[in-house]
Amino acid sequence: MADTKKRCFVVMGFGTKTDYINGRKLDLNKSYRLLIKPVVEAKGVECVRADEITHSGSIDVQMYRELLQADLVIADLSTLNANALYELGIRHALRPFTTIVISENKLMYPFDLNHIVIHSYQHLGDAIDYEEVERFRAALGNVIQTVLDKKEPDSPVYTYLNSLIPPKLQAEIEKAVESQEKKPTSPEIGKALSLIIQEAEDAIETKEFLKAKGLFQSALLLSGQKDTYLIHRLAFVTYKAAHPDLVTSLYESLALLESINLAHTNDPETVSSAGAVKKKLYECGEGANHLEDSILYYQRSYYLLNNRYNGINLALTLVYHATSPLVQNEQERIADLVFARRTWTRVLYLCDRDWKLIIEKEKNDQDLINDGTKDGQELQEYYNAQKYWILVNRAEASFGLGDFATYQLSVEESQKVKFHLWQLESFTEQIGKLKAEMKKIGHLIEPKWEFPE
Template identity: 30%
Template sequence: MSGNNYKSICFVAMPYGKKTDLATGTEIDFDKIYELAIKPAIEEEGLEPLRGDEELTGGIIHTTMFARLLLSEYVVADLTLSNPNVFYELGIRHAVKPFTTVPIYAKIHPLPFDVDMVRAIGYNLKTNVLSKGAVLSKEAAENLKSELMKRIQQAINGPQANDSPLFELIPKFPAIKLPYEVTYSFRERVSHDKEFHERLDRAKLKPSNQERCMALLEIQEDLVDLKGIQASILLDLMLSFRSVEAWNEMTDLCEAFPDYLKNNIFVRQQWAFSLNRRNKPGDRDKAVSLLTEVMKEYGPDPETLGILGRIHKDRYREAKEKGSIIALAALDESISTYVEGFNSDPRDYYPGINAITLLIEKGDKEALKKAEQLAPLVSFAVARRGGVSSNNYWDLATVLELNCISSDWVSAVNVLPKVLDKAKESWMLKSTLDNLTILKQARICQGHNIEKLQEIIKEFEKCRCDL
């Protein structure tokens, strides 16, 4: 396996074959322009060129075209003919990606006013007066290739610079946020993608997390230069490190990502997640900074605030173990962050269940009353996701936690086997185990019988060792 098999895609939106410019009557061979300048520029920068399909009818873009415009790491768009398809594609791209789009055009007439502000590369064509045909000379091809390579280099190596007029002119223009799960199922699969995932799967079957991590590092080394690798490949590798609790390697990988990927909201959330778990000096401050920037750009959401709440929760636990006076402040900060996360979208139960657990941990009259108020809302949220009938680990784990909170041991014992069966990664079990342990300590302080809860905790500990 070589990193050359997983090059980042540079999608090219342009006319095909010989087309006539209606304004000048000039016939242009766009296939020659692609072969002489565009394709070699992209390839020499270590990317994989991909032209658009010709399956376009009635101005409607084929589904795969949307996938390419949304998910391709880079795009080159030739605006020469003011072709409606190309302009439509450029409009979609500019609405979803602030950078990594490079417009080009033949200087046979100015660009239309609507796109005159974009930073486009102009190229010269040599016109035959008799035939009214226009060709790209050898010198012009080299110039276009050189300019394209410079712009692609800038996009790959950063620092990132907005090339979408929407993101440039409108402060805080809201980009479309595609969840990783959507991109995973929606993106176009390449021929080597299956081989890569099979290798990831084999690495994760090693006997221990240390061996799994070493196997994943070998895969990363084979990718060589990460800046020219498909985003989907890099994201899958990042999540594989997460699955084996390789926090140092996951963090280092995120830091090595190209700028366009570092700016991705999902990457920033996971980067902060791994920084908090690694917890070297300065890691948590950096994690908080990453999440704060995400909220400044996109507003509060359950995932971002859930990770931020976890950071404050870990700070609380460490301060409590040391007997530090700041423990209560960290606990209050974690509770308020989780509550804010749940309130930002009450359909997402994750921050809500964590808020309830910590409110019970705090244990005063006001906190317990708030926990009692939140419990039915969180129960409703997880029930909407299928509750005990779900096949998702987090849905089931939340049902279990709610049962333990309400001391419904019959329901807890019934759902426990399904929870453990759906746990595929040890860090997932640890997250639930942490909450159950917090609940156990709180119940001890409040004089409750913890026998049933302790039995459930032991099953989690046993299952985690097996993974």
């Protein structure tokens, strides 16, 4: 902390986190990258989040030092992240002023936070509207300037216990850091966590899943905790790597998900990932019990989120169930098909809803999309991906319902949107599986499901 430049430490989760109260998933990296970091740096203040700190020892020591010494702390409590709440409490105990609390506007605050000023922003889950970015940047910039200028107490600890004297532990902290730095470290320690995660994501883009697996394992070790986001990503690349073989990697992926309370969690990302792993185990011939589990997991995540992805996969597992040895008579097969058809019908509704929303958001964000920046390019890629998935989800639901005209039209529309080859391969594989199963049982419903050859 010898530099004269002021330093801001940002307290928040990283990656995609779930608000367990309302089931919403938020990309917190976008909150940090779009709403917080550029505003802080525009004020001439160095901005750092825990995952950006280069570690040579315990992450906890580094974190405590930042919470005490940082000239400014911004705490984003979105998703009621337990670590963020804990670190905010420490900051309030250590420093009487220069702490700003923010969150997305759908957060259900605990009672004990009601007396703290919390500056809110609108988060759309996997994106943030351009107009909201502009609004909140201006608002946060004004708050930062006010906090740095006035030095008025914002900690409830020092507000209500105004005789307290803030601690001065500089020597002790430096000694603890020095002690940690002398300890042996793994090869990846010495890198910032954010850099390791980015390298892992880059490896996914080039389909180097085994490399990504090793990087996420290092990131998890460096984080020092069972971070759900890192475990989700590690579970994903583990089964995608298919090393030493697909079945072994699927069981390894499942064990990772079980380590974060799969049996009882309401985290839709965890149960949805488990549904995918269990479905693949069934497809690999590992037993019908995996199919039953897959249906249960997809049902949980579908009812929690009411979204297209889980609906589409739930319907396919129901069709699998209808053709599996688990079903002994036609009445049960028809029941599975009825449930699948209801789910597909709901997916069509969700496609129409989401299409209107995404087109309106894309229209509102044209200024950013066309400004030639990396942010604009990433935003256009996001909208292209969303439109592609909506169109192929509509195609698959129509295919399952026997509406082949709408299926064909949706496929043709999807070809007009920029997409990645893996997206097309994923959709084509899914349709192939659905077609094979529906040919076995499509005659049981009226009107009969008959694919026009």
